[in-house]
Amino acid sequence: MSKTVFPPAIKSRPVYSVLEPRPGRLHLVVADGEGAGALSDLMAKVADPAGVLAAMHIMYTPGPNGTDESAALRALGAMQFFRAPTIATLLPRLAQVLTNAHMGTQFYLAGTEGLMGQAERDIMATGVPYRDIQKEHRGSTVRRVQCVHCKGITENVAMDPFVCSHCGLHLFVRDHYSRRMAAFQGVNIDAEDPGQVPAPVVRFQ
């Protein structure tokens, strides 16, 4: 069971588990914010921490709430540690590593849904089955949402409904998730009665 408890949702909504040690020639960790804690908990379960760290590449970026555990992660002593200032600057590094990686690479994603979803999308695109990519949610529950009308993506959505950052429509945030887009779907909430927009509430923290 995931450490984060999500309300019941439709089947499309991703579910997360707890990172478990698995064999591999390369242990690739992609994490943000509080995801650092999932990695520490994982390392506590590893039988041969020195051996695993010697084959571990950590890519980390601060969370959308500002949580930055990079000092602690750097101190773990993994073979490689890379701190990116943002998710957008982390992903090109991931793409480069994937280009040269071989089978036997083990993936561990930890942190927010936006980070894990985009990393999963890029790993999945190489042919790795998504069900075998481990994901543990930690930290913020803000969402990455695609407007189904203009297709623009708005990051770190906390309010529901919210205003699309591209086309300006008022969007209701659905639990309907696209692995290919790595985004939840946002649907115009006042399409039939323009102007009848419910008061936004903070749904994602």
Place this chain on the structure above:
Amino acid sequence: MSGGAKLKVRLAEVVQVNALIKRFRFVRVDGAPLPAFSGGAHIVVEMDDNGTRRLNPYSLMSSPADRGGYEISVRRDDVGRGGSLYLHNEAKPGMEMEISYPVNLFALDSRARKHLMIAGGIGITPFVSQIAQISQLGGAFDLHYAARNRDLGAYMSELTAAHPGRVHCYFDDEKQAIDLARILSMQPLGTHLYVCGPKGMINWVLSTAAKMGWPAHALHHEEFLAPGTGLPFEVELAASGKKITVGPAQSLLEAMEAAGVDAPYLCRGGACGQCETTVLRCDGHLLHRDHWLTPEDQASGQKIMPCVSRFEGRSLTINR
């Protein structure tokens, strides 16, 4: 009608491939094109072996682009239940037979960046059609194919000539073995692995890959089990209100069919899950032989796969 709709076919050609293997080509009796299939699919061939009805699954090994006929290659098993012997000894060109529509339980995953195929002996057959499909539609593959000796390596010369550098052959009699750990360590990210061959080979390949960190869903295998023999046993069929006896060389599924019970099936080899049946009462031991039920399901004693599994004990009642 269980097993799906049937196709009426004529045996158009029988070719002796080597000392143990014959190839059979079926065409439709009405001359129409056969249904399309994808590489890795199999058919169930129905045989009337002097009054004994045999239904055996065989992988299609012709090109999916060839809708004019289906080809299977059958290895003669002198100590089997008789299906392969019937095809080798009794099946003659011109004979009319019935086969099932093709079903694919061993399809290529088209999301893979590369397909790594490992074949042992007659396990080469699904790969022949898969490679034909890849040749048409594109894609990267490597085939590692082990046979007892050069004479028994069916289709090795054709595959090697058509795909130089991609087909790697190994011969047991020459003490050659597939260097599995080395091969698995060299594969680019996104490779999917497919293995078909003897049970020991399948277990070796799957367990080695798992230990090296290969993702579970990138590992594909196919193995059709023969139902196997055992002690005769009695079964009560609750839904049909019948009590039947399963003979020593008969499967539970075959015994039900012989008693006129239309039980569901598809692969008849313990792989597809179609014949899964609820056990209502069991005073004895279920001898699970399928690889469909999870170990937990098998241990629960509440389900049985009648196509390959048997029973030993006092009484068994199933919901069929």
